Amino acid sequence: MVLESIKIGWIEKRPYISFFFGFIYVFIGYFIARFFFGNVSIAMLFLATLLLVPSLIKLIEIEERRESFYGLRHFFKEHKDILEAYIFLFLGVFAGYVLLGYIVDVDRFASIFQFQLDFLKNQQGLSKEVIERFFVSPLQPSLENVAGVLKSNIQVMLICFILSIFYGAGAVFLITLNASIFASFVVYVGHYLAQKVSQISLIVGLFMIHMVPEISGFLIAAIAGGVLSKAILREKWSSGHFKNVFKDALMLLVIACMLIVVAAFLEVYVTTYMFHRFV
Numbered sequence: 001m002v003l004e005s006i007k008i009g010w011i012e013k014r015p016y017i018s019f020f021f022g023f024i025y026v027f028i029g030y031f032i033a034r035f036f037f038g039n040v041s042i043a044m045l046f047l048a049t050l051l052l053v054p055s056l057i058k059l060i061e062i063e064e065r066r067e068s069f070y071g072l073r074h075f076f077k078e079h080k081d082i083l084e085a086y087i088f089l090f091l092g093v094f095a096g097y098v099l100l101g102y103i104v105d106v107d108r109f110a111s112i113f114q115f116q117l118d119f120l121k122n123q124q125g126l127s128k129e130v131i132e133r134f135f136v137s138p139l140q141p142s143l144e145n146v147a148g149v150l151k152s153n154i155q156v157m158l159i160c161f162i163l164s165i166f167y168g169a170g171a172v173f174l175i176t177l178n179a180s181i182f183a184s185f186v187v188y189v190g191h192y193l194a195q196k197v198s199q200i201s202l203i204v205g206l207f208m209i210h211m212v213p214e215i216s217g218f219l220i221a222a223i224a225g226g227v228l229s230k231a232i233l234r235e236k237w238s239s240g241h242f243k244n245v246f247k248d249a250l251m252l253l254v255i256a257c258m259l260i261v262v263a264a265f266l267e268v269y270v271t272t273y274m275f276h277r278f279v
Contacts, residue, residue, distance in 0.1 A: 018055075018085045022092025022179075025051040030100060030112065041114040045180060048093065049173045056172050056226075059085060086219040087212075090179050097183030098204065102190075109187070116184035126185070131192050141268045150264040153214060157221045157260055161253060164225025165232075175215075175222060182211060209271045214263035217256040224252035 025048045033043035059082050101109055110117070120126040160174050186203055231245035 016084070016088050019088040019092035019095075021055070022048075022052070022089040023096040024092075026093055026096030026100060039114070040111045041116065044112070045115070045173070045176055049176050052089065052172050052176065056086075056089075082223060083216070083220065086175070086223065087216060090175055090215050090219065093176055093179035094183050097180045098186055101183060101187035113180070113184040113187070116181045117188065119181060120185060120188070126188070128192060131189060141272055145268045146264050149267055150261060153217070153260045153264060154257070157217055157256055160218050161221040161225040161256075164222045165229045167229075172222070175218065178215065178218060182207065182215075206271055206274050209274065210263045210267035213259045213266065217259035217263060220252050220256040220259065224249040224256065 026044070028051065029044035029047035030040070032047050033040045037043035097113075100112060104112060117126075156174070156178070163174065186207060190203055227245055228249040231242050231249075
């Protein structure tokens with residue numbers, strides 16, 4: 001693949017470039033899915049994921065080699081590049097879906113986000129009536145709300161970790177899916193508030209308050225599982241290199257849990273308040 005051969009060196013040295021790859025791959029996935037598949041929503045998710053996986057596999061291999069040698073030494077320095085690459089990649093996919101949702105007509109929007117909207121409606125109870133009630137009767141934040149958000153996000157984080165152990169960078173599908181779900185929610189709410197909010201950037205900015213730490217938790221868990229997966233295949237389980245990777249992966253998982261907890265409190269107590277205050 002031509003794209004596969006040129007992008008890895010750029011991402012290693014300049015992680016922010018992964019934003020543009022994530023953004024572009026959304027549109028590549030959309031056009032291919034539109035012309036060759038009936039279900040655009042599902043097909044473009046898989047197509048974008050297939051384009052992303054080769055590069056992420058190479059990044060995971062590089063990370064595993066570093067961890068097997070350094071262990072917990074230079075912990076933050078060694079993980080900085082790959083974490084930045086994952087975050088920018090997520091933001092690129094998210095931005096691509098948001099832009100796509102606003103430039104296509106209503107019928108195309110329904111087909112592009114069909115799976116995501118069904119998920120939000122069936123799993124989260126999203127509807128215009130729910131949004132209306134949210135603005136008429138403000139939600140009263142409570143620890144019970146935090147516990148509900150936390151339970152859901154911890155499950156997603158563990159799934160990212162476990163899938164990454166078995167599939168390496170394959171868990172990027174969940175990352176792409178989450179980016180598309182966040183984007184579909186933003187676009188859906190933006191369409192509903194078309195007469196009340198003049199700039200979509202306001203909605204995106206408010207969601208970023210809790211979305212950045214939440215997604216960072218998912219990504220760190222995926223990185224932890226990915227490097228552990230490579231270590232299981234490459235290293236002897238009794239070797240010092242494997243122990244270094246295992247301890248490093250465990251530390252990453254702890255950090256991911258901490259970020260998920262912080263994100264849950266921010267979502268319930270900060271994002272909700274800010275929405276009622278500024279939207």
